[in-house]
Amino acid sequence: MLGNCVEQVRKTVPLVHNITNYVTVNDVANVLLACGGSPIMSDEVKDVEDITSICGGLNINIGTLNERTIAGMFAAGRKANELGHVVLLDPVGAGASALRTKTAMELMKEIRFDVIRGNISEIKTLVQGSGSTKGVDADIADAVTEETLDGAVAFVKEFAKTSGSIIAVTGAIDLVSDGERCFVIRNGRPEMGRITGTGCQLSGMMTAFVTANPKQKLEAAAAAVCTMGLAGEIGFSRMQAGDGNATYRSRIIDAIYNMDGETLEKGARYEVR
Amino acid sequence: MLGNCVEQVRKTVPLVHNITNYVTVNDVANVLLACGGSPIMSDEVKDVEDITSICGGLNINIGTLNERTIAGMFAAGRKANELGHVVLLDPVGAGASALRTKTAMELMKEIRFDVIRGNISEIKTLVQGSGSTKGVDADIADAVTEETLDGAVAFVKEFAKTSGSIIAVTGAIDLVSDGERCFVIRNGRPEMGRITGTGCQLSGMMTAFVTANPKQKLEAAAAAVCTMGLAGEIGFSRMQAGDGNATYRSRIIDAIYNMDGETLEKGARYEVR
Amino acid sequence: MLGNCVEQVRKTVPLVHNITNYVTVNDVANVLLACGGSPIMSDEVKDVEDITSICGGLNINIGTLNERTIAGMFAAGRKANELGHVVLLDPVGAGASALRTKTAMELMKEIRFDVIRGNISEIKTLVQGSGSTKGVDADIADAVTEETLDGAVAFVKEFAKTSGSIIAVTGAIDLVSDGERCFVIRNGRPEMGRITGTGCQLSGMMTAFVTANPKQKLEAAAAAVCTMGLAGEIGFSRMQAGDGNATYRSRIIDAIYNMDGETLEKGARYEVR
Numbered sequence: 001m002l003g004n005c006v007e008q009v010r011k012t013v014p015l016v017h018n019i020t021n022y023v024t025v026n027d028v029a030n031v032l033l034a035c036g037g038s039p040i041m042s043d044e045v046k047d048v049e050d051i052t053s054i055c056g057g058l059n060i061n062i063g064t065l066n067e068r069t070i071a072g073m074f075a076a077g078r079k080a081n082e083l084g085h086v087v088l089l090d091p092v093g094a095g096a097s098a099l100r101t102k103t104a105m106e107l108m109k110e111i112r113f114d115v116i117r118g119n120i121s122e123i124k125t126l127v128q129g130s131g132s133t134k135g136v137d138a139d140i141a142d143a144v145t146e147e148t149l150d151g152a153v154a155f156v157k158e159f160a161k162t163s164g165s166i167i168a169v170t171g172a173i174d175l176v177s178d179g180e181r182c183f184v185i186r187n188g189r190p191e192m193g194r195i196t197g198t199g200c201q202l203s204g205m206m207t208a209f210v211t212a213n214p215k216q217k218l219e220a221a222a223a224a225v226c227t228m229g230l231a232g233e234i235g236f237s238r239m240q241a242g243d244g245n246a247t248y249r250s251r252i253i254d255a256i257y258n259m260d261g262e263t264l265e266k267g268a269r270y271e272v273r
Numbered sequence: 274m275l276g277n278c279v280e281q282v283r284k285t286v287p288l289v290h291n292i293t294n295y296v297t298v299n300d301v302a303n304v305l306l307a308c309g310g311s312p313i314m315s316d317e318v319k320d321v322e323d324i325t326s327i328c329g330g331l332n333i334n335i336g337t338l339n340e341r342t343i344a345g346m347f348a349a350g351r352k353a354n355e356l357g358h359v360v361l362l363d364p365v366g367a368g369a370s371a372l373r374t375k376t377a378m379e380l381m382k383e384i385r386f387d388v389i390r391g392n393i394s395e396i397k398t399l400v401q402g403s404g405s406t407k408g409v410d411a412d413i414a415d416a417v418t419e420e421t422l423d424g425a426v427a428f429v430k431e432f433a434k435t436s437g438s439i440i441a442v443t444g445a446i447d448l449v450s451d452g453e454r455c456f457v458i459r460n461g462r463p464e465m466g467r468i469t470g471t472g473c474q475l476s477g478m479m480t481a482f483v484t485a486n487p488k489q490k491l492e493a494a495a496a497a498v499c500t501m502g503l504a505g506e507i508g509f510s511r512m513q514a515g516d517g518n519a520t521y522r523s524r525i526i527d528a529i530y531n532m533d534g535e536t537l538e539k540g541a542r543y544e545v546r
Numbered sequence: 547m548l549g550n551c552v553e554q555v556r557k558t559v560p561l562v563h564n565i566t567n568y569v570t571v572n573d574v575a576n577v578l579l580a581c582g583g584s585p586i587m588s589d590e591v592k593d594v595e596d597i598t599s600i601c602g603g604l605n606i607n608i609g610t611l612n613e614r615t616i617a618g619m620f621a622a623g624r625k626a627n628e629l630g631h632v633v634l635l636d637p638v639g640a641g642a643s644a645l646r647t648k649t650a651m652e653l654m655k656e657i658r659f660d661v662i663r664g665n666i667s668e669i670k671t672l673v674q675g676s677g678s679t680k681g682v683d684a685d686i687a688d689a690v691t692e693e694t695l696d697g698a699v700a701f702v703k704e705f706a707k708t709s710g711s712i713i714a715v716t717g718a719i720d721l722v723s724d725g726e727r728c729f730v731i732r733n734g735r736p737e738m739g740r741i742t743g744t745g746c747q748l749s750g751m752m753t754a755f756v757t758a759n760p761k762q763k764l765e766a767a768a769a770a771v772c773t774m775g776l777a778g779e780i781g782f783s784r785m786q787a788g789d790g791n792a793t794y795r796s797r798i799i800d801a802i803y804n805m806d807g808e809t810l811e812k813g814a815r816y817e818v819r
Contacts, residue, residue: 022295022568023575023587029296029469034518038410039469040366041296044339050370066590066614068339093586097596137584194803196575196585238515242784244803245580246796250519257467257517295568302569302742307791311683312742313639314569317612323643341612511788523792530740530790 002268003261005213005223010036014211017055017080018204019043019073021063021092024197027253028059028204034257035227037208043069048076057211058085059204060111062103063092070103077111086211088115089165090203095125105129108163114210115221117168117203120144120152127159137193144173153182153273166221168206170199174229176222183222185270187229189236192252194245202228205256226268231255233267275541276534278486278496283309287484290328290353291477292316292346294336294365297470300526301332301477307530308500310481316342321349330484331358332477333384335376336365343376350384359484361388362438363476368398378402381436387483388494390441390476393417393425400432410466417446426455426546439494441479443472447502449495456495458543460502462509465525467518475501478529499541504528506540548814549807551759551769556582560757563601563626564750565589565619567609567638570743573799574605574750580803581773583754589615594622603757604631605750606657608649609638616649623657632757634661635711636749641671651675654709660756661767663714663749666690666698673705683739690719699728699819712767714752716745720775722768729768731816733775735782738798740791748774751802772814777801779813 015038020028025041032039042051045068052058058080060073080087089111091104104126108116116126119138144152152175160167161179168176174185192198206224213220235251288311293301298314305312315324318341325331331353333346353360362384364377377399381389389399392411417425425448433440434452441449447458465471479497486493508524561584566574571587578585588597591614598604604626606619626633635657637650650672654662662672665684690698698721706713707725714722720731738744752770759766781797 021587023571023585025296026299026469026572030518030522033467033469039296040369041294041337042366042370043337044372046340047338047370047372050372051366054369064587064589065593067592068341068614093588093597096586096600097588097593099590099593099596194579196572196579234515242780242800242804244800245576246799246803249576250523250796251515253519254515254517257519258515298569299572299742303791303795306740306742312569313642314567314610315639315643316610317645319613320611320643320645323645324639327642341614507788523796524788526792527788527790530792531788 001219002223002226003265005209005220006227006259006264007261009208009212012212013038014057014208015040015055016057016059016204016207016211017042017052017076018059019069019076020059020061020200023063024200027197027201030253031201031256032204032208034253035205035208043072045071045075048072049079052076052079052085053083056085057207058087059207060088060107061090061092061200061203062100063200065100065103073107074110077107081112086114086207087111088117088203088207089113090200091118091122091126094122101125113165114217115166115168115206116163117170117206119199120169120171123159123167123169138171144169144171144175149173153184157182166218168221168225170202170225174225176225178218181218182273183270184273185222185225185229187226187233187269189232191236191248192232195249222270223264226270227256227259227264230264230267231259274492275496275499276538278482278493279500279532279537280534282481282485285485286311287330287481288313288328289330289332289477289480289484290315290325290349291332292342292349293332293334293473296336297473300470300474303526304474304529305477305481307526308478308481316345318344318348321345322352325349325352325358326356329358330480331360332480333361333380334363334365334473334476335373336473338373338376346380347383350380354385359387359480360384361390361476361480362386363473364391364395364399367395374398386438387490388439388441388479389436390443390479392472393442393444396440396442411444417442417444417448422446426457430455439491441494441498443475443498447498449491449498451491454491455546456543457546458495458498458502460499460506460542462505464509464521465505468522471501495543496537499543500529500532500537503537503540504532547765548769548772549811551755551766552773552805552810553807555754555758558758559584560603560754561586561601562603562605562750562753562757563588563598563622564605565615565622566605566607566746569609570746573743573747576799577747577802578750578754580799581751581754589618591617591621594618595625598622598625598631599629602631603753604633605753606634606653607636607638607746607749608646609746611646611649619653620656623653627658632660632753633657634663634749634753635659636746637664637668637672640668647671659711660763661712661714661752662709663716663752665745666715666717669705669713669715684717690715690717690721695719699730703728712764714767714771716748716771720771722771724764727764728819729816730819731768731771731775733772733779733815735778737782737794738778741795768816769810772816773802773805773810776810776813777805
C-alpha cells in the first residue's frame with residue numbers, strides 16, 4: 001500500500017510550489033527531485049498565484065518568514081484552495097516567536113490545509129495558540145515516547161478532527177492521523193537530528209506524495225514519513241569512518257533517489273491505531 | 274580552442290557578481306570557485322552598483338525574483354553596461370508566470386546582454402513575448418531533438434541576430450549561437466536534470482568564461498556548456514551503487530574543479546553549423 | 547585548554563541565532579550542528595527579538611544584506627546586548643561597497659560585539675572607515691605572512707583594545723586577540739579558499755564556542771579557528787583522486803562533526819604572543 005504511493009509519485013511527477021525558508025531550500029528541491037517530483041520556488045506576492053496555478057501541490061514553510069513572504073503565503077494558499085490543490089503547512093518555529101505563532105494560526109484560519117506537519121512542540125503551539133518552543137527543535141518535555149504514546153495518539157487524532165487536516169507529528173516516533181486512524185511510525189535514526197532541514201525536506205516530499213495520491217492522502221503522508229525515515233536508515237548503513245552530518249545529508253537524499261515501492265514495503269515499520 | 278577558454282578562466286580569476294535565486298546560490302558560488310572564478314552575491318539596489326563595479330561580469334538569474342531584487346537587477350545591469358562588463362541573463366521560469374515573462378522582456382529592453390541562457394521553453398517565451406513553460410523545466414513539446422535540430426538551429430541563430438546577444442539553449446542537445454555560427458553540443462547526461470540548479474550553475478560559470486575570454490565570447494560560452502556537460506559525464510562515471518542525485522551534484526562540481534584545457538579538448542563533443 | 551572549549555559546546559548545546567547571507571546559510575546551520583550547537587535563522591525585524599531572546603548567542607553576517615535585514619540586525623543586536631548574550635559580527639565585503647562599510651561601522655557604534663571576525667581587508671576597512679576590498683576575499687596586498695606578522699599582530703591587538711571586541715583575522719595565518727594576548731594560528735589549508743563560505747561557517751561556529759565558554763572567550767574564539775583549520779587538514783587527508791571543492795566542503799563539516807577535545811589538543815598549531 002505505502003509502496004504504491006511512492007510509485008505514484010514517480011509515475012505522475014507532481015509539480016510542487018514551495019514557499020520555504022532559505023536555509024534548507026536547496027535540499028528541499030533536491031529531495032523533491034529525488035523522490036520523483038518537480039520543485040519550483042516562488043514567494044513574491046505578484047508571482048505566486050501564477051506559479052501555484054501550474055502546480056499540483058503547495059508547500060508553505062514559515063522557517064524564515066518575513067512581511068513580504070507572509071503576503072505571498074496567503075495569496076498562494078488562497079489560490080491553491082480555489083483550484084483544489086493539495087496544500088501543506090510546516091509551522092517551523094511556531095511557539096518560538098509571536099510572529100511565527102500568529103502567522104501559523106492565521107494561515108490555519110484562512111487557508112484549508114490538507115496536511116500540517118511539524119514537531120510536537122510546534123503542533124502543541126497550534127492547538128494552544130501559544131507555546132514555548134526551544135528554537136526549531138522540539139522541547140524534550142514534549143517528546144513522543146513509548147510511555148507517552150497513548151496520550152500523544154489521542155492528541156493528534158483530536159487535532160486532526162478539529163482542524164480538518166491530516167496532522168503529522170515527527171520525532172523519535174512519528175504520528176500521522178486524519179482523525180480516524182493514526183499511523184505510528186518507527187523508522188528513522190536519531191542522527192538525522194544533526195542535519196539541518198530533514199523536517200523541511202520531509203514537508204516538501206510529503207506535498208508531492210499527497211499530490212500524487214489524491215484518493216489516499218493519509219497513506220501518502222505516512223508513506224512520505226516512512227520513506228524519509230527508511231532513507232535515514234539506509235543512508236546511515238552506508239556511512240564510513242570519518243563521515244559526519246554533511247555526508248549523511250547526501251546519503252539520505254541518495255537513498256530517497258533510489259527508493260522504490262518494494263524497498264519501502266519491506267522497510268516501513270509502522271502500526272495503525 | 275575551447276580548452277584555452279578554460280585555461281583563461283584559471284589564469285585571470287574573473288570576479289562575477291551574481292543576482293541569483295536563493296535555491297541554487299550556494300552551488301553557483303562553488304561552481305564559480307571550481308572553474309577558477311570568484312563569486313560575489315548582492316541584490317540590494319543600494320549595494321549592487323558598487324559591487325558590480327569591482328567585478329568583471331554580472332550574472333542575472335530571475336529564479337526567485339521579487340520587487341526588491343528586480344530593482345537590483347536593473348540597477349546592476351545598467352551599471353555593468355555603462356562599464357562595458359559582461360552581462361548574462363538566465364530567464365528562469367519565463368513563461369511560467371506573467372511577472373517572470375515581463376521582467377525578462379523588460380530586462381532585455383533596458384539592458385544589453387552579452388549572453389542569454391535558458392531552456393528552450395524559456396527562450397521561446399522571450400521570442401514570443403508570452404509562453405506556457407511548465408515550471409522551471411522545459412516543456413517536452415519544445416525539446417530539441419535530432420529530428421527538430423535543423424529548425425532549432427535556425428531559430429536560435431535568428432534570435433541571436435535580432436537580440437544582439439549570444440543565445441544558449443541547453444537541454445539534451447545544447448545550442449549556442451551568435452547569429453552567424455551555432456555550436457551544437459552533445460555532452461551531458463539526462464540524470465543531470467534530477468539535480469536542482471545545473472542550469473543556474475552553468476549560467477554562473479558561463480559568465481566567468483565569457484568575462485575571461487572577451488575576444489572569443491561565442492567560443493567561451495560554448496566551452497562553458499561543454500565543461501558542464503563533460504563534468505556531468507565524468508561525475509557520472511564515478512558514481513557507485515547506492516549513490517543518487519545528492520552525491521552526483523558534488524561529483525559534477527568536483528569534475529569542474531579538476532577540469533583542464535586538455536581534458537575539455539578531448540571530451541568536448543560538438544559541431545559548428 | 548582549547549580542547550575543553552570544544553567539549554563545552556557539546557555539553558551545553560548553545561542555541562545560536564544567525565542573521566546571515568543566503569549563499570552559505572545551509573552550511574552555517576550544518577556546521578553549527580556538527581560542532582554541537584543548535585542553529586536558528588531569522589532576519590525579519592518583527593521576529594528577531596523573540597528569536598534572539600531564546601538563544602545564547604547571535605551571529606550577524608552582512609554577506610547579502612538588504613534594507614530589511616539591516617533593520618533586523620540592529621534590532622537583534624540591541625536585544626542581545628540588553629540580555630547580555632554573546633554577539634559576533636562578520637563584516638563580509640566591508641570595503642567592497644559603501645553600504646557594507648557603512649552598515650558594519652554603524653553596527654559597531656550601536657552594538658557591543660564580543661567578537662568581530664573577518665579577513666584582513668575587511669578588518670582594515672573597519673579600522674580605517676573605508677577600504678578597497680576585492681569582493682569577499684582578502685586583497686593579496688593585505689595578506690598576513692611570516693614577513694608581515696609582527697606588524698599584523700600589533701595591528702590586531704590595537705584594534706581589539708580600541709574596539710573592546712575580540713578581533714579574529716583569518717587567512718593563511720590566523721590572528722585572534724583580545725588586546726592583551728594574540729593567538730597566532732597556523733592550522734588550515736589553502737584549498738579551503740576554493741570553498742564558498744568557510745569564513746561564514748567559522749563565524750557561526752565561533753559564536754557557539756564563545757557562547758559555551760563565557761569565562762574564556764578568547765580561548766573559545768581561538769579554539770573555533772583551530773577547529774576549522776584542523777578540520778580542513780583532516781578533511782583534505784581524506785580526499786581521493788577526482789575529488790574537488792564540493793566533496794572537500796562535506797569532508798570538512800564531517801571532520802568538525804567528529805572533532806573532540808583530544809583531537810583538537812593534538813592538532814592545534816598555535817602560539818600566543
